[in-house]
Amino acid sequence: MSIHCQLLILILALTLDVQVHTGEVIGGREAVAHSRPYMVLLERRMPSGKIKRCGGFLLNEDFVMTAAHCLACSYTVLLGVHNVHSSNGIQRISVVQTFPNKDYNKTDLSNDIMLLKLSSKAKFSTNVQPIALAGQGDGSLPKSCIVSGWGRTDKDIKHMSVVLMEANVTIIDSKECKKEKSYCSKGETGPDKGDSGGPLVCEDGKAYGVVSSGYLSKYFYAKIPDYRSWIDLIVN
Numbered sequence: 597m598s599i600h601c602q603l604l605i606l607i608l609a610l611t612l613d614v615q616v617h618t619g620e621v622i623g624g625r626e627a628v629a630h631s632r633p634y635m636v637l638l639e640r641r642m643p644s645g646k647i648k649r650c651g652g653f654l655l656n657e658d659f660v661m662t663a664a665h666c667l668a669c670s671y672t673v674l675l676g677v678h679n680v681h682s683s684n685g686i687q688r689i690s691v692v693q694t695f696p697n698k699d700y701n702k703t704d705l706s707n708d709i710m711l712l713k714l715s716s717k718a719k720f721s722t723n724v725q726p727i728a729l730a731g732q733g734d735g736s737l738p739k740s741c742i743v744s745g746w747g748r749t750d751k752d753i754k755h756m757s758v759v760l761m762e763a764n765v766t767i768i769d770s771k772e773c774k775k776e777k778s779y780c781s782k783g784e785t786g787p788d789k790g791d792s793g794g795p796l797v798c799e800d801g802k803a804y805g806v807v808s809s810g811y812l813s814k815y816f817y818a819k820i821p822d823y824r825s826w827i828d829l830i831v832n
């Protein structure tokens with residue numbers, strides 16, 4: 597393990613503990629199994645050897661999108677998962693290349709978006725399908741959206757969820773909840789630890805955001821329409 601990698605992870609861990617809680621769906625419900633076939637369970641190997649989780653979502657047979665703060669030493673992408681204890685029909689694919697956004701700032705978690713290139717092509721099936729991204733023209737404020745993930749389901753629970761959870765969130769546009777190139781939601785329900793990197797899916801079924809951070813019942817998502825040219829450049 598490189599020292600560089602160890603330092604990076606240390607900084608990340610501190611940032612998350614002090615500042616933010618990301619990754620779990622709080623106040624959600626169990627998703628209908630395989631109703632979100634684009635969902636990726638991302639296993640990240642940390643310098644300590646520990647495996648941690650993030651969410652992600654499948655863009656095509658070669659690329660997964662997640663949050664830049666999900667950076668780790670290596671990754672395994674799991675496709676077709678509902679219950680994490682079931683290995684039936686699951687595809688496990690390693691990652692050959694990572695593309696964290698070059699403007700990602702680990703202090704304020706701006707530009708918290710990353711693309712992962714798979715080492716072999718994902719095989720599409722009923723349980724494994726890509727999701728369309730919101731385009732630059734879809735930049736008007738979506739309202740009714742859903743976040744999903746295998747993260748914590750309660751602030752007091754240390755463990756991650758065994759099944760995929762989802763929760764409704766309403767995107768708001770108020771002064772206190774503004775951040776550049778971000779969407780924001782507020783309230784009792786939202787993503788939590790372990791849901792980071794998962795998609796914010798709105799009325800038209802497209803992915804509008806990437807779960808980034810949450811603090812004091814405010815949740816932030818990297819705003820996909822603002823990153824479309826960067827994404828298209830890498831993915832196409």
Ligand SMILES: *[C@@H]1O[C@H](CO)[C@@H](O)[C@H](O)[C@H]1NC(C)=O
Nearest residue numbers: 699700701702703704705706
């Ligand atoms: C990252 O964000 C912090 C806090 O907003 C800011 O002080 C710092 O200058 C930023 N770093 C870069 C490289 O933009």
Ligand SMILES: *[C@@H]1O[C@H](CO)[C@@H](O)[C@H](O)[C@H]1NC(C)=O
Nearest residue numbers: 740741742763764765798799
């Ligand atoms: C969540 O949103 C969906 C559609 O976006 C809606 O049909 C459903 O009633 C909502 N559920 C709750 C609990 O608000």
